[in-house]
Amino acid sequence: MADWVVTLGRSHPVVAAGGARLDIVDLADAGLPLLDEPAPALFGTYRNAHTRRWSHTIASFDGFVVVTPEYNHSIPAALKNAVDYLYAEWAHKPVGFVGYGLTGAVRAVEHLRLVMTEVKAVPLGSQVTLSVFDDLTHADPTDPTSPATMTARGHQAAALAGVLDDVLGMYRALAALRAPRDGASPDLSSCEDPTSQAQEPDHSESGVGDRS
Numbered sequence: 001m002a003d004w005v006v007t008l009g010r011s012h013p014v015v016a017a018g019g020a021r022l023d024i025v026d027l028a029d030a031g032l033p034l035l036d037e038p039a040p041a042l043f044g045t046y047r048n049a050h051t052r053r054w055s056h057t058i059a060s061f062d063g064f065v066v067v068t069p070e071y072n073h074s075i076p077a078a079l080k081n082a083v084d085y086l087y088a089e090w091a092h093k094p095v096g097f098v099g100y101g102l103t104g105a106v107r108a109v110e111h112l113r114l115v116m117t118e119v120k121a122v123p124l125g126s127q128v129t130l131s132v133f134d135d136l137t138h139a140d141p142t143d144p145t146s147p148a149t150m151t152a153r154g155h156q157a158a159a160l161a162g163v164l165d166d167v168l169g170m171y172r173a174l175a176a177l178r179a180p181r182d183g184a185s186p187d188l189s190s191c192e193d194p195t196s197q198a199q200e201p202d203h204s205e206s207g208v209g210d211r212s
């Protein structure tokens with residue numbers, strides 16, 4: 001699913017013009033145990049190397065498209081855990097959603113919006129609702145756990161374009177709220193016409209994203 005997002009996302013006009021970069025962050029690679037920091041992330045004092053690595057990863061993006069399944073009407077525990085590890089790293093960054101499940105993970109995404117609000121991220125209304133029945137083709141059609149390829153119905157690409165439009169537009173609008181990483185004043189030039197970003201690689205740090 002994430003490969004589908006990135007592959008289509010790379011043809012988005014802002015991305016194609018060099019105004020943003022898309023990368024996949026796979027929670028499996030982060031290797032986060034159940035939250036084991038002694039202090040809440042609000043304090044930003046991280047004891048563990050895995051937390052500092054995760055902090056660096058998330059801090060390096062200006063926005064996110066979260067791809068999530070639905071587990072028992074909410075998000076998987078691993079995703080909630082990964083959010084809980086950090087605080088300031090999420091702040092003032094737009095979040096769009098691609099949900100997948102038996103019914104498009106709409107309830108999971110609704111929960112995730114609330115969670116992301118608490119860490120001061122900016123969850124957006126746009127989302128893609130993928131069906132594991134209708135947007136995948138399984139090797140064994142009678143077994144939804146068999147290997148599958150992405151065969152998303154036509155309207156799903158348009159829905160994803162809407163998510164990317166919102167995230168890529170909003171991250172520029174929110175740039176002034178995000179703490180400058182170098183201690184300098186926020187650079188409002190990143191609020192200019194997205195297509196002008198191609199000439200301004202300095203402002204493409206992270207994003208759905210642009211990544212430092």
Ligand SMILES: Cc1cc2nc3c(=O)[nH]c(=O)nc-3n(C[C@H](O)[C@H](O)[C@H](O)COP(=O)(O)O)c2cc1C
Pocket residue numbers: 069070071072073074100101102103104105132
């Ligand atoms: C523990 C568990 C709970 C699930 N609960 C729901 C659910 O509430 N609603 C739904 O639409 N699908 C539900 N599903 C189906 C998953 O969304 C679907 O199998 C999805 O492909 C799982 O993604 P994953 O293979 O990346 O974990 C559940 C699956 C699991 C394993």
